[in-house]
Amino acid sequence: MSGAQTSLSFRSNAGKAVGNQKLRAAMKHAADTFGTKRIDAFAPVADVEAMRDRASAIREEVLKNLPRYVDQFVASATRAGATVHRAKDATVAKEIIRKILADRGARRIVKGKSMVSEEVDLNAHLEAAGMEVVETDLGEYIIQLEGEAPSHIIVPAIHKDRRQVGKLFSERLGVPYSDDPQVLTRTARKVLREKFLSADAGVSGANFAAADTGSLVLFTNEGNGRMVTTVPPLHVAILSIEKMIPSLADFPDFIRLLPRSATGQTITSYVSVITGPRKPGDATGAKELHIVLLDNGRTEILGGESRDILKCIRCGACMNVCPVYRTVGGHAYGWTYPGPMGLILTTLLTGMAKSHPVVDASTLCGACVDVCPVRVPLVDIILQLRRRKVREGFSDPKEKAGMALFGKVAASPALFALGQRLAGRFWPVVRVLGGKDVAGRMPAPAKTPFRRKAP
Amino acid sequence: MRAQLFGTCLVDSFFPEVGEATVKLLRRFGVTVTFPKGQTCCGQPAYNVGYQAEARSVAGHFLSVFRGEDPIVTPSGSCAAMVKHHYPALFRDDPKMRAAAEQAAGRVFELSQFLVQVLRAHEKGFPGKGKVTYHSSCHLTRALGVLEEPLILLQSLRGAEFVPLPDAALCCGFGGMFMAKLPEISCALAEEKADSIVATGADTVTGCDAGCLMNISDAMKKRGSPVRVAHLASLLAEGI
The missing domain is CATH 1.10.1220 (Arc Repressor Mutant)
Structure with missing residues (x-):
């Protein structure tokens, strides 16, 4: 998260967003596009409901036995040659990563898209230590150039239209103005290619972690994720503990559900499974792999009434259909995660005192529950949080x-x-x-x- | 057949014509309508913003008023969903009240649901006129699962043309207390809804929840639109 949390001023943030016609148009267009693509992507799938049930059951199983799966993952990943670090909070995680990088003299870091790294505000910490950190996901690259935070967990620059990106690129990269997405993508590709080839280390997130094999699974579209994790000699992955899946054998349902729910794709361009660092005879891979498992309050959430939010697989479908999110965009929520899943995580991870106005950011329409691939009872949890807000004395x-x-x-x-x-x-x-x-x-x-x- | 009418606080206080239309419709199909005295509100204003004790007090009052075995019929998907789903949860830890809540939950019907499922009112049909579009309110469809019934009734309006509303399932921005807590977003959503309604070319927009219709009506008024906003009960009852 770049900048301070502004969830407490949700209402005025939202008011400003409502008055920003450019933002409104961009949000409506994007949310409608993803919403429609999602429906189209699921249309030919015969057993969607059964698939959601199975995926939900797997996530439930993980939550029931999370400490065991985390231990199993640590053992398996270590066996595969990775070094696993456990971080109880954001400060510890950032410092572990800085130290890994600094100890190896890494100065130039390329990053794959990672919301957990946003959650701990990793970039600022590494930059303060004198490192150059370059986001390589196109959307992340755009907002990094702009000095903004992501406004969507899958589509970080969803709030910007191509004319704004064209202007930004011509100002910041010194290229002639163009609002042709192909030209803009080529510009970014050219700049980023240089960064990949000269990087000392790559930092990524992960969509899932398989406890049985110690593998990280990443769903990506642009190829940058694969470059970040395989081109530099050192790869550091940061992920939160609830990303566990018992076994690689559990993936088929998630492979079918996640891309369809997130971007309306039947599958992403790349699905990377990374098991340990490069071994003798491997064609690609980082020589050294470090995995940082972040807790940052999740163990506490797991013991509470709203623990079902930890089933979330970060597809973003709930925000695309949320009437509030579609109207105000992601920045109004004032922290890393926006939309229905985001207002829940914001409240649980940063505490009611820093976030309570965002629990109002729902009409309780239930559109989010309709689309959640793992059946998180989002409306029920929002109601729980509203009761907590009253109980803990944060209501007006x-x-x-x-x-x-x-x-x-x-x-x-x-x-x-x-x-x-x-x-x-x-x-x-x-x-x-x-x-x-x-x-x-x-x-x-x-x-x-x-x-x-x-x- | 007998039925207990739950008018809802909004209809009672702001839209009595919807209550009268509901009575007219039910009687037309041979129902003896009673209006349990002392009824007030289902408690959602408190429940939806987290005031559990206040919601429980209002829900407890509702349960003390609505006794017996007759079906409870209400011209609101949202209030019906409150009784059906949230009452049993509110009294989870109170066995006696929980039994009463479950009993009420088991006999509550939203009006269109009752008209179609129990009275089969659509089979006879209703006189109608003009071009009508329909906003499907969120709690009616998602919480109560009533998707088809209002459409079946609208199709049975003889002489009226039904035009589907694009993005009918998108929230209108009412959300009960939401309209008061985040009015900027609420108004923006109502405007978006009004845009969709105007684009259909319909002369009337209808729905099954007075709250949503009130919010939509305000947005239509602000733009000086001649489109009529009418509860489904009013629309069905005016021809009979």
Whole structure:
């Protein structure tokens, strides 16, 4: 995450986003495109629901026995020749990685797309140590040039249109302006190719980790992921502990579900399975592989009522269909993860005190639950978090008083009828007190409530 | 047949004509309608923002008012879903109240659901007119699973032309307390919904939830649109 967390100002962030017509248009276009592509990609698949059930069950099994799978992964990966490090929090993880790189004299780092690295704000830490860090996923590269954070977990520059990218490239890379995506991609490719070939180390994330073989699995489209993990002599992977899958044999369902849910592809251009560093006789691969397993609060989440969010496989489908996300984009949420899964993770990982306004960022429409490939009960968890917000005293005092009144009035027919009469008589006042944004959008109460005409 | 009508707080206070239309429809199909005295609200305003104790107090009141075995019929998908799914969860740890909640959950129907599944009202059909489009509200479809019933009823409107609404399943931005807590987003979503409605060329937009229709209606009014926003109960009842 570049910059400080701004989740506490969610409402004003969102208000600004709503007024930004360019952003709105880009978001609507992108979300609609991914939404439609997802539906089309699943259409010919006969057993989607059964597949979702199986994938959900596998994720559930992992959560039930997470410490065991993590231990098994550590043993298997170590056997395969990797060095595994366990980091309890972001500070520890960043420092482990800096040290690995510094000890080997690495100065130029190429990075594959990794939301966990965003979560711990890795780039800033490495740059502060004098290293050059280059994002090589095209979307990540764009926002790195712009000095922004990702606004989507799969499509980090989803909020930008090609004209904005054209302007950015001509300003920052000194190339002639073009908004032709092919020309822009070629420009990035040329710059990045140099970076890959001269890099001392590659840093990547991983989509899954197979406990039985100690393998990392990466789904990528641009080929940069494969370059990052195989061209430089040193590869450091950072992933969070819940990315475990019991066995490589469990992958078929996830291979079918993840790309379809994420980008509407039947499969990504590349699916990389990395088991240990390069061995004698291997054609490719980093000579040295380090794997950093990040906890950063996940073990605590696992013991709590909202633990099902750890089933999430980071496809981003929930944000593409979320009416709130589609309207305000990812930056409004103020931290690494946006949308329904994001507001949940933000609250659980950074704490209610730093994030509570984002738990309001849902209409509870349930569109996210419809598309989640592993059946995370997102709406139920959002409701749990709202209850926690109230319990822990982070709700607005006026709202709290209003709700206490509501609880009494709506449980008493006499008070309720009185309330109706008062609201009716003093509606002009209520309208002003309630504000044009709220009461101003409601009609005046009926002169005669239905209860007085009912059978 | 008898049925208990749950008017809902919104219909009771703001849209009594929807309540009257509901009564008219049910009676037309031979139902003896009772309106359990003392009814107020289902408790969603508190429940949806996390006020569990307040929601429980209102839900407990609902359960004390709606007793007996008759089906509970309500012209709101959202309130029906609250009773059906969230009441049993609210009283999870209270065996006595939980039994009452489950009993109520087992006999609650959203109006279109009751008209089609129980009364088979669509078989007779309804007189209708004009060009009608339909917004499928989120809790009605996703929480209650009522997708087809409103469409079946709309198809049975003789003389009316039904035009599907693009992105009908996209939330209108009402969301109960959401409209008050994040009005900027709520209005933006209602505007988007209004755009889709206007694009259909329909002269009437209908739906099964007064909250959503209120939000849509405000967006239509702001743009001075002549499109009529009418609850499905009103639309069906006006011809009979």
